[in-house]
Amino acid sequence: MAGMEQYPVLRAKNLGIQFGGLKAVDNFNLEIGESELVGLIGPNGAGKTTVFNLLTGVYKPTEGSFYLNGQRMNGRRTHQIVEAGIARTFQNIRLFKKMTVIDNVKAAMNRELMYQLPQAILRTPSYWREEARITERARELLRIVHLEGKEEYEADNLPYGEQRRLEIARALATDMKLLLLDEPAAGMNPTETEELLDIIHFIRNRFKISVLLIEHDMSLVMRICGRIQVLDFGTTIASGTPEEIANHPKVIEAYLGRDEDDGGEGQEHGRDGNQEYREVGKDA
Numbered sequence: 001m002a003g004m005e006q007y008p009v010l011r012a013k014n015l016g017i018q019f020g021g022l023k024a025v026d027n028f029n030l031e032i033g034e035s036e037l038v039g040l041i042g043p044n045g046a047g048k049t050t051v052f053n054l055l056t057g058v059y060k061p062t063e064g065s066f067y068l069n070g071q072r073m074n075g076r077r078t079h080q081i082v083e084a085g086i087a088r089t090f091q092n093i094r095l096f097k098k099m100t101v102i103d104n105v106k107a108a109m110n111r112e113l114m115y116q117l118p119q120a121i122l123r124t125p126s127y128w129r130e131e132a133r134i135t136e137r138a139r140e141l142l143r144i145v146h147l148e149g150k151e152e153y154e155a156d157n158l159p160y161g162e163q164r165r166l167e168i169a170r171a172l173a174t175d176m177k178l179l180l181l182d183e184p185a186a187g188m189n190p191t192e193t194e195e196l197l198d199i200i201h202f203i204r205n206r207f208k209i210s211v212l213l214i215e216h217d218m219s220l221v222m223r224i225c226g227r228i229q230v231l232d233f234g235t236t237i238a239s240g241t242p243e244e245i246a247n248h249p250k251v252i253e254a255y256l257g258r259d260e261d262d263g264g265e266g267q268e269h270g271r272d273g274n275q276e277y278r279e280v281g282k283d284a
Helices: 048-055 078-084 101-107 117-122 125-144 160-172 190-207 218-224 242-246 249-256
Strands: 010-019 022-032 037-041 063-068 086-088 178-182 210-214 227-232 235-240
Touching: 010 048, 022 048, 022 210, 022 227, 022 235, 037 048, 037 218, 048 086, 048 178, 048 210, 078 086, 086 160, 101 125, 101 160, 125 160, 125 190, 160 178, 160 190, 190 210, 190 218, 218 242, 227 242, 227 249, 235 242, 235 249
Parallel strands: 037 210, 037 227, 086 178, 178 210
Antiparallel strands: 010 022, 010 063, 227 235
8 A cells, every 4th residue: 555664574673682680682673674585604602692682572572672574572471472473493393293294383373263172072074174174284385394194103203304394384384574594404414405595585485484594504504595684693794695705804803803912814713613604705
């Protein structure tokens, strides 16, 4: 409608949190538009997962605010933020491991069920119609992440890479507007990583969702993200295209460290091994 203000899907404004005397995240600002895929990177301990915890209500910000499509999210509980449209995956997979694959996906659809408890107890026709509807939708999501045919497996029996994809299907089942992916390629082999990359592209384009990605596989980040923001010790040190980030001196210093006797050239004195950063320039 003409004249209506257009909001970014996510807007974080001066967002921060302090634990005692330590500022884990300070003055974090980020805007993500519709269908945009943004990477959030930085050395270990930079504050990336803390940002995700702020955006999902696990932590309450001690300063600043964040908005989803113009609606302020501060103070909302995690389930309320999920209902508003923010979903996430985790570094450590968190599935209902003894439930079936399809039931893991259906569990994320509880809030949209169209029947009441008495109908479920009595197994009325409306109950069965609704069960059929959500079962078919769950099957469709499992097809999208290439898990068709495994609907009745226990989640715990899936290979690691397939468990990662099941987490994504479960997140999709919440009808989110913003998907936060926390190291989705961790532990995957190159073939699984390529398949994951294709799935992320597909769901972004099909569902018009926005994605904020934390990932240590820099070749994946550089290939999939249109824009990258870099954290170090809880503060943003750079933001730009993959090419700009790959050659940014502050980013190189954050990952590779600085030798005070060499005039500031990057050396291998970073905090976390730095092999991941050597991958940055390969595809940039």
